[in-house]
Every structure is written in C-alpha cells, then in structure tokens.
Amino acid sequence: MKLAGLKSIENAHDESVWTATWVPATESRSALLLTGSLDETVKLWKPDDLILHHTNSGHCLGVVSVAAHPSGHFAASASLDSFVRVFDVDTNNTISTLEAPPSEVWQMCFDPKGTILAVAGGGSASVKLWDTATWTLVATLSIPRPEAPKPSDKNSSKKFVLSVAWSPDGKRVACGSMDGTISVFDVGRAKFLHHLEGHFMPVRTLAYSPTDPHLLFSASDDAHVHMYDAEGKTLIGAMSGHASWVLSLDVSPNGAAIATGSSDRTVRLWDIGMRAAVQTMTNHTDQVWGVTFGPAGGPGRLASVSDDKSISLYDYS
Amino acid sequence: MACVYIPVQNSEEEVRVALDQLPRDASDILDILKAEQAPLDLWLIIAREYFKQGKLEQFRQILEEGSSPGQLLLAKGEVEQASAAFKIVLDGDRDNVPALLGQACVQFNRGRYSDSLELYKRALQVYPNCPAAVRLGIGLCRYKLGQYDKSRQAFQRALQANPENVEALVALAIMDLNTHEATGIRKGMEKMQRAFEIYPYCAMALNYLANHFFFTGQHFVVEQLTETALAVSNHGPTKSHSYYNLARSYHSKGDYEKAGLYYMASVKEVNKPREFVFPYYGLGQVQLKLGDLKSALANFEKVLEVYPDNSETLKLGQTEKAQEFMRKATKIDPRDAQAFLDLGELLISSDPVAALDSLKTARTLLKKGGEGIPIEVLNNLGVLHFERGEFELAQQTFREALGDGIWLAFIDGKENSPPVDACASVLRYKDMHLFQHLQKEGRVVDLPWSKVTALFNMARLLEQLHNTETASTLYCLILFKYPDYIDAYLRFAAIAKARNNLQLSIELVNDALKVNPKCPKALSMLGDLELKNDDWVKAKETLRAASEATEGKDSYDTLSLGNWNYFAAVRNEKRNPKLEATHLEKAKELYTKVLAQHSANLYAANGAGVVFAEKGHFDVSKDIFTQVQEAASGNIFVQTPDVWINLAHVYFAQGNFALAVKMYQNCLRKFFYNTDSQILLYLARTHYEAEQWQDCKKTLLRAIHLAPSNYALRFDAGVVMQKFSALTLQKEKRTADEVRLTVSELGNAVRVFKQLSASAASNLHFYGFDEKKIDTHVEYCKHLLEAARVHLKNAEHEEQKNRHKQEALRQMALAEEARRKAEEQRKFQLERRMREDELKQVRQQEEHFERIKEQWKSSTSSKRRDRSEIDDEEGGNSEKRRRKGGKRRKKDKHSRSRYETEDVEAEIMDDQEELEDENAKINYREPSGQINDQDDYAEENAHDPLAAAGLEDSDAEDEVAPESTASRRRRAWSESDDDEQLDRQPEPGEIRENYPDMPGSDGGKLDEEGAINDDE
Incomplete structure (x- = not known):
C-alpha cells in the first residue's frame, strides 16, 4: 500500500482547518470533500483538483466537526458555539439546527444506514442520537459515572466525551473521553455495555473497521494508536511512532490500512496486518487535525487537513 | 623397622604403616592412601617398598592409582622427588605406564607442556585403554600450548570415556566461556552446572x-x-x-x-x-x-x-598523561587497534567527538584484522552516535553489538504482544506473558548479561525515535531475565508517566525500590509522580529521602526541593506574604546551593531566575534566562521549554508584548508541537494586554480546541468578546460594520456565558465558577447587546443619513460636473468658432495673399509656416490654463464637503457623549458584582491554576479598580508563574530520565562488562 501526493491547496481556509470528511457521490455529481475551519466557514471541494465548489458561512467560533450523510445529499457541521447545522449539500439550504444544552458538540457521525446522527456531547458525558427524518433527539447514551465520587474529586469532568464512532453493522456506538477510556453502547437497547481501557490521555478520534464490526481503532494524545476487539473487550495491539498527539484517524474502505494525522505534523499510513507504519507524509507544516479516506467504490483517495490552513489530497493504492 | 605415618585428613591423628608388613593385597593400603589423600611421597615410599620386595603387581597398582594429575597437584611440593622416582622406573622400563603418567604430570607442573604431552601420548600408545586422566592430561597440555581445537577433542574423549568426569567437564566449560559468545557462554554455564551437580x-x-x-x-x-x-x-x-x-x-x-x-x-x-x-x-x-x-x-x-597499557589504571589521577601516552601510541603504530580503543575510552567523558573518531578507527582496524569487535566498544560507539543525534548510525551500531537473538524479532516487529483484556490493561506492560508464550513455543528467550547494556541503550534509542511500544517490550525482556535491573524499571516507569498512566508508573518505581530501597533515582521519580498526583506532603518526604540517600551530593533532589518550596510559595491559597517570603527564600537558598556545587546547572540557574523575577528584578532574571537558553541549545537531552516561557514572561511583564508573543509562539512550536493549551493561554493574555482582541480570541479558541474540557478557557473567550465589544462601543469613531461585528460578538459571548452558567449547576464547581458571577456576565453582555443594538440602529441610521447626504452631494457634484461640462463645451465651441474665424481670416488673408502673390509672382513660404506654428502654441497654452481653472473649482468643492462632514461629526460626537455616559453607568454597575466575586473566584481558582483569572483580573481592573499597573502586572506575573511552575516541575524529572541514564549506561556499564569491576 502506498500514498502518492496528488494536490495541495495552501491557504484553503483563512485559518486552521480542523475537520474534513467526504460527501458520497449522488446521481447528479461526484463525491466532494467537506472541510471546516476556525475561520467559521465550511467549504466543499471538487476532487481531484480541489476546486472550491461552495463556501458556507454562518458558523460562530470555529467549525470543529463535519459529517456527511451516506446518501450524499445532506451533511452536518458543528462549531464551538455548540450548534449543529444540517444542510443540503447541493443547495446549501439549512435543513435543521440542532442543540442540546448544556451539552457541547464534538465529533459527529451518521450511522451506516443514515437514520441516526450520533454527536459526542462533551461535558454532558454522553452521546446524543438524533433522528435524521424528524431531527429530534431520540436518545442520550450516558456514560455511567463512577459511584459516589469524592467531593474533592476534580476529575469528574474526566468522562468528557470527544469522539464517537458507529460499528459498520450499526449496532454499536463507541465514544472516547478526555481520560482515555472508550465506552461501548448497544444502540438498539440504548444501553452502556463496557469500557475499553489502555489510554490515559484524551481519545480524539475513534473509527471502526468497515469490514470487521468488532475491530475498533482509537487515536490518543499519548501518541499511540490502539486496536481493540470492541466486543471481546481486548486490546489487540498498540502502535507507536508518532512523536506527539494522534489527532485524527481513518480506516481505508478495504479495511487493510489506517491513516493517522498527528500534532507532529505528519500523516502516517499503517498496515494493519503488520501493525507497522509503512509510510510517513511530511508535507504539512503544522498539526494535522483531519484525515479521511474517499468513499468506497470511488478511486482510492485520502485527504488531510491541518492547522497550516492547507488541504492535501493523496492517491491511495 | 621403618614405618610411615599417613596423616588422617582434617585431624591430628596418623595411621602407622610398617613397611615390612605391607599387606599382600595393595588395595587395602590404596584405600587408606586415597581416603586420607596422602602426600605423594608416601605413595612413592610404599610403591618403592613393594618394588623392593619384588611385588611388581602391587607396585604397579599403587603407582597407577597414585599418578593421576589430581594427586600430583595435591603433592605439589614433592615434584622434584617424584620426578626422580619416575625417572628411575622409566629407566628400567621405558613403557611403564604409571611412571609415564607421573612424569607427564611432573613436566606439566614444571610448565614443560610439550614434554608432558609427549609422555602422555606415549602412555596412550602403550596402553590404549588407559583411564580418562590421560586424555585429560593431553587436553590440558594442548590447551596450554594453544591448540584449542585438539584440546577440546581430548576433553570430549575423556568425557566419552567417563561422562561424569568433572575435570573434563570443567575444562570444556572454561573453553566455552572463553569464546565470549552468547551461545558459548550459555553452553559453558550449563556444563559448569552439570559438573557442580556431579561433584x-x-x-x-x-x-x-x-x-x-x-x-x-x-x-x-x-x-x-x-x-x-x-x-x-x-x-x-x-x-x-x-x-x-x-x-x-x-x-x-x-x-x-x-x-x-x-x-x-x-x-x-x-x-x-x-x-x-x-x-x-x-x-x-x-x-x-x-x-x-x-x-x-x-x-x-x-x-x-x-x-x-592498562588505561583504567592510568586514568586514576593522571587521565591526561594517559591520553597523551595513548595518542603517542596510536601515532607510533597507526594500526594498533587496541591503542585506539583505549584512547577512545579515555576520551569519552572529555571529548566525545575525538572519542568517536578513535573508536571508529579501532573498529575499522579490527575488522581489517578479521577480529571480532567487543560488544562494549560497539555499545560505546552507539552511545556516542546517539548523543550526537545520529540515530540511524546509533541503531546500526547497537544492532551490530547485539548480534542475533530473540530481540531482533521485537525490534523488527515480527513478534507482537498477544491481545490482553482491555479492562485490565493498566498492568499490561508488567506482563511477561509474551516471553513465557514464546518459550512455550520452543523459542529460546535468552539474553546474555554482556548484551544487556546494549539492549537497554537500543531501547532508549527506540524511545527517542518514538517507537515506545518496542522499547517497552525490550525493557520487559531485560526485566524478565534480570529482575534486578533498576534502570529498566525506571525507563519503563517514565514511558508510563509520559502516557499519563500514573498508576503503572508508581507501581514500577516501587518495584525498583524493592530492589534497592535507597535508589535515589527511583526516589526522585517517585517524588515527581507524587507531585503530579497532587500529593504534596508525600512528595516532600520522598524528595527528602532521595536527598538523604545521596547525602546531599546529588543536586537533582536539592533542586526538586527548591522547586517544591517555590511551588509552595506561589501556590499558597491565602497568599500569606510571610509564608511566601520564607518559601521563596528557602527556594533561593536551595537553588544557590546547587549552583555552588555545579555552577553549570541549568535548572538551578533557571530556578534562581524565577525567584528573581518573582521579586521583581526582571533585568537580572532576563539575563539569567537568556544565558540558560543559550546554554541549553545544542544538547538533544536537555530540553528547557520553561526557560523560553520564563523569558517570555519577563518580556510580558516588561510590557514588550511583541517579543513575548514571538517567544511564546516559538516555544510552542519548538517544544510542544503547538499542543500546549497553557502556553496558548499565556499567549492569549499577552494579546489581551496588547489589545489585539481578534488574535486573543482566536488563540483562546485554539486552546479550547486543544483542551475541550477546560471551561476556564471558554469563560476567557467570553470575557474577551465582552471586552472587545464594550471597547468598540466606546470608540469615538466606529463604522456600522464594526458595530455589526460587535453585536454578533456579544451574541456569542452571551451564548458562551449562558452555556457555562447552565453547566455550572451540574459539574463545573471545581473550576471555581460561580453561577451568580456568570449570570452577571450574561446580564452585562445582554445589556451591552441591547445598547449595541441601539447603537447599531443609530449607526445604521447614521450610515443611511450619510448615504443620503453623500447621494445629495453626489447629485450636486454631478450637476456641477454637468454644468462644468456644458461650460467647457460652450467654451470649446466658442474657441472653435474663434479658431474657425481666425482660420477663415487666415484663409481670407491667404487667399488675399495668394491673390497678391499671383499678382506679385513671388513668395516667402517660410514666413507663413512660422506664423501658423505660433498659432498652435497659443492654442496649447490656453488649453492648459483652462485645466488649471477646473482644478481650482474642484478644490472649492472639497472644502465645502469637508465642512459638511464636520457637521456630521459634531452630531456623532453628541451621540458619543451620550453613549459614554451610558457606558459609564454600565461600568459602575457591572463591576460592583464582579469585584466582590473576584476574591472568591481567585480563591476557588487557586487550586486550579489555569488562570482564567489572568484575564479576568486585568479585565476587571481595567474597567473598574484603578489599581496600579505595576501591581497588576506583578499579580498577573505571579499567577502565570503559578501555572508555569506546573509545567516546570516535571521538567527536572526529564533530565533525570534522560540524562544520567545515558552516561551511566556508557560509563558505568562498561566497567561491569570488563573483567575489572570499577565501582567508582
């Protein structure tokens, strides 16, 4: 497996680019790359030349997360002011604005069928599930708090939820917290199942393998990537190599590789079979906040976005 | 009658044997001789007696039994006599086996190995079924003669003859050990063990x-x-x-x-x-x-x-002489690898570059000579490369030193740790599962002691290359084989600490302390961990213990105690000035103590700088920090981000904001990969003081993005937006756009505060947030928002009015323009008419002239041409004049419009005054609540030093209390240092983890490997 640089756009945004995802192709157009930035805009880009397709403004305080519906018709963007805006990708009409105060909004993820949007709820120590037909809050998956916390315990915010991921069969939601624990939920019964331990620093990104509903990857500030059997509660392996926080992670559509972006300014490609980094890209000059593989079925693509305001597109083969 | 006395072993008694009454059966007497390990001369006397009596069978029996090398050795003193006796026998019978053996032994002990070998060989020829002792003798002779392979064969044959032959086993074992190879040493030790079990x-x-x-x-x-x-x-x-x-x-x-x-x-x-x-x-x-x-x-x-040429010896007291000597030696014989090796080892501590060179030369020479390169040399080479940051080379060298072994499977990532229960994974790294598993699979999990140092260094290198997983596995392997290896525990603990796994880290340090309860390194680390765990009292005790363990000689612990005191000084919630002063004084004393011992100690200097800054001597502290910073650059093991931060703090305190910003930014980038939200907070505060509101806000948003659960940052962001908006509204001149921006910022601020207030009820009390206080902010922002809306309306109204006016002006200008154009047109027409008239006249004149010319039939055309040129010129001039006139008119228009603008401004000024009154009112009302809260806030906030207060204070003071700038800065400073100290605290730990390990492993360990133990 190999990455080859295709195109880089310097100053793609006016400020740090914090998040990116691919919007799947529809009947009328090809797949698009969706990026969000501290400059309070969300931009849509046409591959492979990364031609600016549209700019959405209206967010306040920086866009922290974007998610695309599997149909490719609509997408959601969330900002530091804790609003989620759901919009039509082609017309940019706002479909709905979601908020669940006092819960903040961090990573977001549509379930594989596209019926539910899962939102990492920050300090509320929960994942909020929104119905994508009615845009109403259908469930709150709360992490159970340790019993009888000491009054002096400063760490009750430890279960601050940062990241969220759906298993490919849509039955499980996993969420990662500031204290490094990962919690797994049974969506059907809206029930907490168990914790996965091993990290002791924030887990910024979670991703399930698209081919194995048990295999979960986590990216943490401890510079490690962990590989869990989320059902069997086992830590299968840990991969080190990044020099600083691992901020972002994505699994390739065939499930054979993962890509990670780190504060050490690099993008790494890992062979899951070998559990080793096979390639390191050093084209970014600041923290890499987002990496995302192109949708299955399309050409092998990987995009990365960074604090250096740039977007890079690679060919993955 | 002659008697002999056989001494009874381990007693004063003797057995008396009458020589003329020797028993017919020699085995009785043999039993006694053997049992009491009688000296050889007794054996000879008795044998001689049998010989004299003609009992040849018995004579042979005794000599045969008595002539094993062991017996001879026991009877060392009588060698000459024995030799003489054997000679007598051999003169009589050339092929007398026992005598041959005896003589061989004698020759061996005399050091005449080849003679001895000849005798043994003859014995073997005469009597091929001779006891194993003969083979053994041959083996020993050959060994002494340097014929190792043949000697090995001989020992092996001896062993075949009698598998229980301890001497042969031991001899073979020694030969194996002397190969200095992992497998050889292992085999040797196995044989030794077997020998030990047999006998x-x-x-x-x-x-x-x-x-x-x-x-x-x-x-x-x-x-x-x-x-x-x-x-x-x-x-x-x-x-x-x-x-x-x-x-x-x-x-x-x-x-x-x-x-x-x-x-x-x-x-x-x-x-x-x-x-x-x-x-x-x-x-x-x-x-x-x-x-x-x-x-x-x-x-x-x-x-x-x-x-x-023992350099170890020379080193004692006369290192330089030794170096000189070695340098000479290398010059005399540039192919003497040993000399280069020694020189390299001598230079390691004083001149690493030269050491590297000479060790490299030694390696090349050894390779050329086809000799193996000792592990310790490769290890030292690797360390030198490592210290110079040449990681690739270091890795190659360590690999060469390590050779083949189970570790390669880990280094190359061929063996991965098996899956473990993710609920119990805290202790995963202490799990020796992997190795046991491999052993079960039949793999040899082995680690010769000679390679431990190189393996440890390899693991350190992998750590440096961020491959901590493999490094952990290697440390684990070391501990699996050598559970007393403290350094491996400590590095292991350091890895766990870096990953914030404090529980595991503390456990590992405690394991190390089990091995050596007074290990200062482990104690220091434990103290550090306890500080991290916020266990103050324990930490102080542990650090004290560490300091005592080194009898105060180790500066690290003194330093830690200094930090502790400093920490205590600035941390004190009540800010008891007396206590603060004592702690500061104590801290300074400790730093100075360290500096007195080690004048080059960066960390002590840094600490002293901080204390100076704390006391307000910014110039002195700036000098110190700058020097420390310079000194620290250039060593990969010394990372001193705190010096940069301190320098930036000093710049900040001196009001040099631009430099402070640059310093913070560089520090963030250089040391933290831009991930430290704390430094971002310092940066934001600097922007705030420099009144760069947008930069400040962006910086805070970045910080929130990095540390999402730090609500203090959100509060700060809210305050910045509030402040920015309030100031914009107070500004004398502002555009409608600015006001519009203000309105949206205020909207954000209200939202941020509202969210905080909503969360405050549930889980934010530990940040020192007070619902009431946040509500005050919400109210204030809302009020500002209302005011801003009014202003916006006004501004928009104003803008519209302006637009109307401008429109009118534009119309007027247009009319004027039209008028002017008409005028110009008219003039132009007029001129043209005039010119036409002129031309007509000229033409008429010309015609007239032609007529005259024709009449006169002579002409002067040149004159005519001159004339027309002059006309042209006149026309150009008039054009210019006209343009000037146009300009003058424009100016007039301008001055008029300026008067108009002034009118407009006057109106705005009126508005402004009103507005300022309004603002003033707000200002008086709002802070009254704020200032009361302020103290509570500070107090609550003190244990969480993420100084939201840093911003909050100055905000409140800016708006309210006319506290002196100096004192305010001082406060901001000290608060910031409070935080900074948090950063700084673990820093000396870092040196500890990094620095002494390497020199330790290259200096100290080397000695352990050599035959001579230097416990210096």
Missing part, C-alpha cells in the same frame, strides 16, 4: 559459577559458592580466585573493609602478580577508597607492571 566440591567449577553470579548480581549466591570453594581447595591459585570473587562481591556492595581483607587474602595466595593480577587492582581501588593512597599506588604499579 559439588570442585573448586574450579565453584569459582566459575560464582563469577557468573557476580555478573548477574546475585551476591548471596556468590558468597555461598566461594566459601564452599575455599573449604574444599588448598590449591593456591584456586583459593586466590575464590578470595577475589568474594572480595569483588563485597566491593560492589560497597563494603570496602571486607572487600579489602579478601583482596588481601587473594593477593597472599598469588606468588607472582603476573599469574593473577586482578586482586591487586581491586585492592588498589579499595585502598584508594579508604584513603590509603600509598598502598593503592604500590598495587596499581604492580598492575602496570603486568599491563603496562
């Missing part, structure tokens, strides 16, 4: 076993073995070796008195230093330690006699 009283085997256990650090076993060896042997060299082992064991434990005694005993057993020189060296070292310099010198001189 637990073989002194030689005991000594070698003791030697092995000394290197693995099992001192108790060493003592047991050597004591047994001493009890069973009275052979001088063997005893000497045993005493030496015992002495070494005590030496390494630090018991110099006992070590000295045993070295002395060992030396006494040695006839000539040449035979066994090590105890002299050890004795010298111990005497040096005990202050007996003269004796030490004498002993070292003896060592030098034997090893004139």
Whole structure:
C-alpha cells in the first residue's frame, strides 16, 4: 500500500482547518470533500483538483466537526458555539439546527444506514442520537459515572466525551473521553455495555473497521494508536511512532490500512496486518487535525487537513 | 623397622604403616592412601617398598592409582622427588605406564607442556585403554600450548570415556566461556552446572559459577559458592580466585573493609602478580577508597607492571598523561587497534567527538584484522552516535553489538504482544506473558548479561525515535531475565508517566525500590509522580529521602526541593506574604546551593531566575534566562521549554508584548508541537494586554480546541468578546460594520456565558465558577447587546443619513460636473468658432495673399509656416490654463464637503457623549458584582491554576479598580508563574530520565562488562 501526493491547496481556509470528511457521490455529481475551519466557514471541494465548489458561512467560533450523510445529499457541521447545522449539500439550504444544552458538540457521525446522527456531547458525558427524518433527539447514551465520587474529586469532568464512532453493522456506538477510556453502547437497547481501557490521555478520534464490526481503532494524545476487539473487550495491539498527539484517524474502505494525522505534523499510513507504519507524509507544516479516506467504490483517495490552513489530497493504492 | 605415618585428613591423628608388613593385597593400603589423600611421597615410599620386595603387581597398582594429575597437584611440593622416582622406573622400563603418567604430570607442573604431552601420548600408545586422566592430561597440555581445537577433542574423549568426569567437564566449560559468545557462554554455564551437580566440591567449577553470579548480581549466591570453594581447595591459585570473587562481591556492595581483607587474602595466595593480577587492582581501588593512597599506588604499579597499557589504571589521577601516552601510541603504530580503543575510552567523558573518531578507527582496524569487535566498544560507539543525534548510525551500531537473538524479532516487529483484556490493561506492560508464550513455543528467550547494556541503550534509542511500544517490550525482556535491573524499571516507569498512566508508573518505581530501597533515582521519580498526583506532603518526604540517600551530593533532589518550596510559595491559597517570603527564600537558598556545587546547572540557574523575577528584578532574571537558553541549545537531552516561557514572561511583564508573543509562539512550536493549551493561554493574555482582541480570541479558541474540557478557557473567550465589544462601543469613531461585528460578538459571548452558567449547576464547581458571577456576565453582555443594538440602529441610521447626504452631494457634484461640462463645451465651441474665424481670416488673408502673390509672382513660404506654428502654441497654452481653472473649482468643492462632514461629526460626537455616559453607568454597575466575586473566584481558582483569572483580573481592573499597573502586572506575573511552575516541575524529572541514564549506561556499564569491576 502506498500514498502518492496528488494536490495541495495552501491557504484553503483563512485559518486552521480542523475537520474534513467526504460527501458520497449522488446521481447528479461526484463525491466532494467537506472541510471546516476556525475561520467559521465550511467549504466543499471538487476532487481531484480541489476546486472550491461552495463556501458556507454562518458558523460562530470555529467549525470543529463535519459529517456527511451516506446518501450524499445532506451533511452536518458543528462549531464551538455548540450548534449543529444540517444542510443540503447541493443547495446549501439549512435543513435543521440542532442543540442540546448544556451539552457541547464534538465529533459527529451518521450511522451506516443514515437514520441516526450520533454527536459526542462533551461535558454532558454522553452521546446524543438524533433522528435524521424528524431531527429530534431520540436518545442520550450516558456514560455511567463512577459511584459516589469524592467531593474533592476534580476529575469528574474526566468522562468528557470527544469522539464517537458507529460499528459498520450499526449496532454499536463507541465514544472516547478526555481520560482515555472508550465506552461501548448497544444502540438498539440504548444501553452502556463496557469500557475499553489502555489510554490515559484524551481519545480524539475513534473509527471502526468497515469490514470487521468488532475491530475498533482509537487515536490518543499519548501518541499511540490502539486496536481493540470492541466486543471481546481486548486490546489487540498498540502502535507507536508518532512523536506527539494522534489527532485524527481513518480506516481505508478495504479495511487493510489506517491513516493517522498527528500534532507532529505528519500523516502516517499503517498496515494493519503488520501493525507497522509503512509510510510517513511530511508535507504539512503544522498539526494535522483531519484525515479521511474517499468513499468506497470511488478511486482510492485520502485527504488531510491541518492547522497550516492547507488541504492535501493523496492517491491511495 | 621403618614405618610411615599417613596423616588422617582434617585431624591430628596418623595411621602407622610398617613397611615390612605391607599387606599382600595393595588395595587395602590404596584405600587408606586415597581416603586420607596422602602426600605423594608416601605413595612413592610404599610403591618403592613393594618394588623392593619384588611385588611388581602391587607396585604397579599403587603407582597407577597414585599418578593421576589430581594427586600430583595435591603433592605439589614433592615434584622434584617424584620426578626422580619416575625417572628411575622409566629407566628400567621405558613403557611403564604409571611412571609415564607421573612424569607427564611432573613436566606439566614444571610448565614443560610439550614434554608432558609427549609422555602422555606415549602412555596412550602403550596402553590404549588407559583411564580418562590421560586424555585429560593431553587436553590440558594442548590447551596450554594453544591448540584449542585438539584440546577440546581430548576433553570430549575423556568425557566419552567417563561422562561424569568433572575435570573434563570443567575444562570444556572454561573453553566455552572463553569464546565470549552468547551461545558459548550459555553452553559453558550449563556444563559448569552439570559438573557442580556431579561433584559439588570442585573448586574450579565453584569459582566459575560464582563469577557468573557476580555478573548477574546475585551476591548471596556468590558468597555461598566461594566459601564452599575455599573449604574444599588448598590449591593456591584456586583459593586466590575464590578470595577475589568474594572480595569483588563485597566491593560492589560497597563494603570496602571486607572487600579489602579478601583482596588481601587473594593477593597472599598469588606468588607472582603476573599469574593473577586482578586482586591487586581491586585492592588498589579499595585502598584508594579508604584513603590509603600509598598502598593503592604500590598495587596499581604492580598492575602496570603486568599491563603496562592498562588505561583504567592510568586514568586514576593522571587521565591526561594517559591520553597523551595513548595518542603517542596510536601515532607510533597507526594500526594498533587496541591503542585506539583505549584512547577512545579515555576520551569519552572529555571529548566525545575525538572519542568517536578513535573508536571508529579501532573498529575499522579490527575488522581489517578479521577480529571480532567487543560488544562494549560497539555499545560505546552507539552511545556516542546517539548523543550526537545520529540515530540511524546509533541503531546500526547497537544492532551490530547485539548480534542475533530473540530481540531482533521485537525490534523488527515480527513478534507482537498477544491481545490482553482491555479492562485490565493498566498492568499490561508488567506482563511477561509474551516471553513465557514464546518459550512455550520452543523459542529460546535468552539474553546474555554482556548484551544487556546494549539492549537497554537500543531501547532508549527506540524511545527517542518514538517507537515506545518496542522499547517497552525490550525493557520487559531485560526485566524478565534480570529482575534486578533498576534502570529498566525506571525507563519503563517514565514511558508510563509520559502516557499519563500514573498508576503503572508508581507501581514500577516501587518495584525498583524493592530492589534497592535507597535508589535515589527511583526516589526522585517517585517524588515527581507524587507531585503530579497532587500529593504534596508525600512528595516532600520522598524528595527528602532521595536527598538523604545521596547525602546531599546529588543536586537533582536539592533542586526538586527548591522547586517544591517555590511551588509552595506561589501556590499558597491565602497568599500569606510571610509564608511566601520564607518559601521563596528557602527556594533561593536551595537553588544557590546547587549552583555552588555545579555552577553549570541549568535548572538551578533557571530556578534562581524565577525567584528573581518573582521579586521583581526582571533585568537580572532576563539575563539569567537568556544565558540558560543559550546554554541549553545544542544538547538533544536537555530540553528547557520553561526557560523560553520564563523569558517570555519577563518580556510580558516588561510590557514588550511583541517579543513575548514571538517567544511564546516559538516555544510552542519548538517544544510542544503547538499542543500546549497553557502556553496558548499565556499567549492569549499577552494579546489581551496588547489589545489585539481578534488574535486573543482566536488563540483562546485554539486552546479550547486543544483542551475541550477546560471551561476556564471558554469563560476567557467570553470575557474577551465582552471586552472587545464594550471597547468598540466606546470608540469615538466606529463604522456600522464594526458595530455589526460587535453585536454578533456579544451574541456569542452571551451564548458562551449562558452555556457555562447552565453547566455550572451540574459539574463545573471545581473550576471555581460561580453561577451568580456568570449570570452577571450574561446580564452585562445582554445589556451591552441591547445598547449595541441601539447603537447599531443609530449607526445604521447614521450610515443611511450619510448615504443620503453623500447621494445629495453626489447629485450636486454631478450637476456641477454637468454644468462644468456644458461650460467647457460652450467654451470649446466658442474657441472653435474663434479658431474657425481666425482660420477663415487666415484663409481670407491667404487667399488675399495668394491673390497678391499671383499678382506679385513671388513668395516667402517660410514666413507663413512660422506664423501658423505660433498659432498652435497659443492654442496649447490656453488649453492648459483652462485645466488649471477646473482644478481650482474642484478644490472649492472639497472644502465645502469637508465642512459638511464636520457637521456630521459634531452630531456623532453628541451621540458619543451620550453613549459614554451610558457606558459609564454600565461600568459602575457591572463591576460592583464582579469585584466582590473576584476574591472568591481567585480563591476557588487557586487550586486550579489555569488562570482564567489572568484575564479576568486585568479585565476587571481595567474597567473598574484603578489599581496600579505595576501591581497588576506583578499579580498577573505571579499567577502565570503559578501555572508555569506546573509545567516546570516535571521538567527536572526529564533530565533525570534522560540524562544520567545515558552516561551511566556508557560509563558505568562498561566497567561491569570488563573483567575489572570499577565501582567508582
């Protein structure tokens, strides 16, 4: 497996680019790359030349997360002011604005069928599930708090939820917290199942393998990537190599590789079979906040976005 | 009648044997001789008596039995006599086997190995079924003659003849050990062990076993073995070796008195230093330690006699001379690898670059000569590369040093740790599962002691290359094989600490302390961890213990205590000035103490700088920080981000915001990969003071993005937006756009505060947030928002009015323009008409002239041309004049419009005054609530030093209390340092983790590997 640089756009945004995802192709157009930035805009880009397709403004305080519906018709963007805006990708009409105060909004993820949007709820120590037909809050998956916390315990915010991921069969939601624990939920019964331990620093990104509903990857500030059997509660392996926080992670559509972006300014490609980094890209000059593989079925693509305001597109083969 | 007395072993009694009454059956007497290990002369006397009596069978029996090398050795003193006796026999019968053997033994002991070998060979030819002893003798002779392969064969044959032959086993084992290869050493040790099992009283085997256990650090076993060896042997060299082992064991434990005694005993057993020189060296070292310099010198001189080039010896006191000597040696013979090696080792501590060069040369020479390169040399080379940041080369070198082994599977990532329960994974790294699993699979999980250092360094290198997973596995492997290896525990703990796994880290340090409860390194680390865990009292005790363990000689712990005091000074919630002063004074004292001992200690200097800054001597502290920063650059193991931060703080406190910003930014980038939200907070505060509101807000948003659960940052962001908006509204001149921006910022601020207030009820009390206070902010922002809306309306109204006016003006200008154009047109027409008239006139004149010309039939055309040119010129001039006129008119228009603008401005000014009144009102009302909260807030906030207050304070003061700037800065400073100290605190730990390890492993470890133990 190999990455080859295709195109880089310097100053793609006016400020740090914090998040990116691919919007799947529809009947009328090809797949698009969706990026969000501290400059309070969300931009849509046409591959492979990364031609600016549209700019959405209206967010306040920086866009922290974007998610695309599997149909490719609509997408959601969330900002530091804790609003989620759901919009039509082609017309940019706002479909709905979601908020669940006092819960903040961090990573977001549509379930594989596209019926539910899962939102990492920050300090509320929960994942909020929104119905994508009615845009109403259908469930709150709360992490159970340790019993009888000491009054002096400063760490009750430890279960601050940062990241969220759906298993490919849509039955499980996993969420990662500031204290490094990962919690797994049974969506059907809206029930907490168990914790996965091993990290002791924030887990910024979670991703399930698209081919194995048990295999979960986590990216943490401890510079490690962990590989869990989320059902069997086992830590299968840990991969080190990044020099600083691992901020972002994505699994390739065939499930054979993962890509990670780190504060050490690099993008790494890992062979899951070998559990080793096979390639390191050093084209970014600041923290890499987002990496995302192109949708299955399309050409092998990987995009990365960074604090250096740039977007890079690679060919993955 | 003549009698002989056979002494009974271990007693004063003797057995009397009358020579004329020797029993017919020689085996009776043989039993006695053997049992009491009678001296050889008795055997000979008895044998001779049988010979005299013509009982040849018995004579042969006794000599055969009595002539094994073991017996001869026991009877060392009577060698000459024995030789004479054997000679008599051999003269009579050339092929008398027992005599041949006896004589061979004699020759062996005389050092005439080839003669001895000949005799043994003859014995073997005459009597091919001779006892194993003959083979053994052959083997020993060949060994002494350097024919190792043949000697090995001989020993092996002896062993075939009798698998229980201890001597042969021991001999083979020694040969295996001398190969200095992992597999050889392992085989050798196995044989030794077998020999020990067969016959637990073989002194030689005991000594070698003791030697092995000394290197693995099992001192108790060493003592047991050597004591047994001493009890069973009275052979001088063997005893000497045993005493030496015992002495070494005590030496390494630090018991110099006992070590000295045993070295002395060992030396006494040695006839000539040449035979066994090590105890002299050890004795010298111990005497040096005990202050007996003269004796030490004498002993070292003896060592030098034997090893004139022993650099270890020369190093004592005269390193430079030695270096010079070695340099000369390398010049005299540029192909002497050993000289280069020694030179390299000498230079390591003083001149790493030169050391690297000479070690490299040595390596090349050794390679050329086809010789193996000692592991320790490769290890040193690797460390030197490592220290110079040449990681690739270092890795190659360590790999070469390590050779083949199980570790390669880990380094190359071929073996991965098996899956573990993710609920119990806290202790995952202590799991030796992996190795046990591999062993079960039949893989050899082995690690020779000689390679441990290189493996440890390899793991350190992998850590540096961020491959912490593999590094952990290697440390684990070391601990699996050598559970007493403290450094591996500590590095392991450091890895866990870096990953914030404090529980595991503390556990590992405690494991290390189980090995050595007074290990200062482990204690320091424990103190550090306890500080991190916010366990103040415990931490102080641990650090004290660490300091005591080193008898105050180790500056690290003094430094830590200094930090502790400083920490305590600025941390004190109540800010008791007296207490603060005492703590500061104590901190300064401790830093100075360290500086007095080690004037180049960066960390102490940094600490002193902080104390100076704390006392307001910014210039002094700035100088100190700058120097420290310069000194710290250039060493990969010294990372001092805190110096940068401190420098930035000083710039900030001195009001040099631009430089402070640059400093913070560089520091963030250089040391933290831009991930430290705390420094971002400092940066934001600097922007705030510099009134760069947008930068400040962006910086805070970045910080929130990095540390999402830090609600203080959100609060700060809210305050910045509030402040920015309030200031914009107070501005004398502002555009509608600005006001519009203000309105949206205020909207954000309200949202941020509202969210905080909503969360405050549930789980934010520990941030020191007070619902009421946040509500006050919400109210204030809302109020501002309302005001801003009014202003916006006004501004928009104004803008519209302006637009109307401008429109009117534009219309007027247009009209004017039209008028002007019409005028111009008119003028133009007029001129044209005039010109046409002129032309007409000219033409008329011309015609007239033509007519006259025709009439006169002569002409002057040149004149005519001149005339027309002049006309043209006049036309151009008039054009210019007209343009000037146009300009003048424009100016007039301008001045008029300026008067108009002034009118407009006057109106705005009126508005402004009103507005300012309004603002003032707000200002008076709002802070009253804020200021009261302020103190509570500070107090609550104190234990969470993420100084939201840093911003909050200055905000409140800016708006309200006319506190002096100086004191405000000072406060901001000290608060910031509070935080900064948090950063700084673990920093010396970092040196600890990084720095002493490497030199330790290259200097100290080397010695352990060499035959000579230097416990310096």
